[in-house]
Amino acid sequence: MPEALVKHLTPKKSISVVQSEVQNTNRIALSVDCVIFGFDENKLKVLLIRSDLTKYKGKWSLLGDLVKPNEDLDRAAYRILSQRTGLDDIYLEQVHTFGDIKRHPAGRVITVAYYSLINIQHHKLQTHDNELHWEEVKHVTDLAFDHQEIFETCYRRLQKRIQEHPLGFNLLPKKFSLRDLQNLYESILDIKMDRRNFRKKFFSMDLLTDLDEMETDVPHRPGKLYQFNFRKYEKKKKIWSGIDF
């Protein structure tokens, strides 16, 4: 066996590092960044904050913070969200970790990206202080750091997830019309859908409770209002085994 190959095969130390290594070897800071989605004026939006680094002066960035030494990752993400929005009970999902060496100008910072879905009606955060801003996803460009890439990764993830799980409801008020729901899907996926097929699909899934209420304040025939029925969504473990490239 050639020596070069043998070298490769020499057992190396595993993840089970000893204490001293943990403390001394690594000087890597850890942060969490959140892509916070909201749905308003029939548009999918993202909450951004002005960068305070001179290097990125004037640019928008995602909301994030360093993870505290004794703070779980998910909890850190949750903290950022509740601090910013005052909301609890937020949908939150880890997406990807970005760790390029030079991604942050202040040193080695790797960041765990989350996205979250919030009901924009239920929060009233001050965005007019020019620090925070709801930007339409279509118009998000040129964010600070590698946040553009993080944003796009999270957005693609949302687009995929929303077709597989009923997440959309987290972006809507408790009561919504089917038109609202369709608008939501259309704006997230950036496509047009057939109204009849859309309704048929959702009714057949039996996830909506008919509230026997109507929209008000619409300048046309009002639609019925519905509510998402969590109880009915019991992750019907669909054992799907198709192949679909």
Add this chain to the structure above:
Amino acid sequence: MPEALVKHLTPKKSISVVQSEVQNTNRIALSVDCVIFGFDENKLKVLLIRSDLTKYKGKWSLLGDLVKPNEDLDRAAYRILSQRTGLDDIYLEQVHTFGDIKRHPAGRVITVAYYSLINIQHHKLQTHDNELHWEEVKHVTDLAFDHQEIFETCYRRLQKRIQEHPLGFNLLPKKFSLRDLQNLYESILDIKMDRRNFRKKFFSMDLLTDLDEMETDVPHRPGKLYQFNFRKYEKKKKIWSGIDF
């Protein structure tokens, strides 16, 4: 506006931390763990290594290592793989980051989990030194650290991905029969599939090159051999916009 709410709305410092913070605030070590899948004897297997921590004495764990201060995440995962297997050109995908405070006995270590697919024929690593071991996925239980959870997360991810993208080929030798391919899918998904429908599906996708060769050394009628045709898989951007919970 209530004071408590106002507090929530007060702008906090963003991700753009200053240099000093990066160096002093965080003492979090960063590692990478790889769930290395192989396919052998018609079984899906995972490469494990004996834990060298006394706390987990006798238990198996995933292959991993600390990320070096000036090493990209993906590169670190790649390094672990090529060190262990002597292979390059490996399929590698980041899955999830695990960061519970107490997940590692030696201190705060967060770990980025990857899975990889390797062609077990093309490597010949010494597993008989009792350090490394290929374990059938069905029999993987009770790994060290939180590696059981990491393993299961990565396995579920693989199961999903394999139905959406032609990854399976990375686990097979260059030349394979359709039976091999079906066995692969069946063992990854842990289901039985209909042979005729399976073949129909793959032929219709037009990803296989018929090599006009036959299996040898089989005690029955030999099957034809095929090769995966990367060229033909040009991520036909299927704009699927179904909803399927």
Add this chain to the structure above:
DNA sequence: GCACAATGTGTTATATTTACACATTAAATT
């Protein structure tokens, strides 16, 4: 040359997805 154990193939039934048009309703306007 015969039994064996696998490969290789086609059709039908079912389920899912897509395409498509018109009557209905309440508000706003005249």
Add this chain to the structure above:
DNA sequence: AATTTAATGTGTAAATATAACACATTGTGC
């Protein structure tokens, strides 16, 4: 009060995709 407006609400038929299913063929091993 009648009309216009802009939306809601609904069903069916065609096309596509999936699932179920059986028998002839081939090379090996005895």
